[in-house]
Amino acid sequence: MLLIPCPWCGPRDEAEFRYGGQAHVxxxxxxxxxxxxxxxxxxxxRDNPKGPFAERWNHAAGCRRWFNLTRDxxxxxxxxxxxAGDGGTR
Known part of the structure; x- marks a missing residue:
């Protein structure tokens, strides 16, 4: 399981999130x-790289907000x- 860091709620189990695809499209x-x-x-x-990839995620079982992160x-x-909308991932 992944531990995904929500910018508002902190790290949570991946089961609380919904994948939104490639970020910055x-x-x-x-x-x-x-x-x-x-x-x-x-x-x-969409791109399908091996390595760092900017993605969109929704904290569906938490704050319900969208955010971007980079996952290898x-x-x-x-x-x-x-x-999401704050200028991309850091």
Missing amino acids: PYPQDPGALTDEEWAYYLFF TATNEIRPGTA
């Missing part, structure tokens, strides 16, 4: 102008994050 500026292929790329294509996908080492 910008929403299209003009969504109406996108082709079906461009929409598919925006919705479904090879070792599951987690670096504390920031509130």
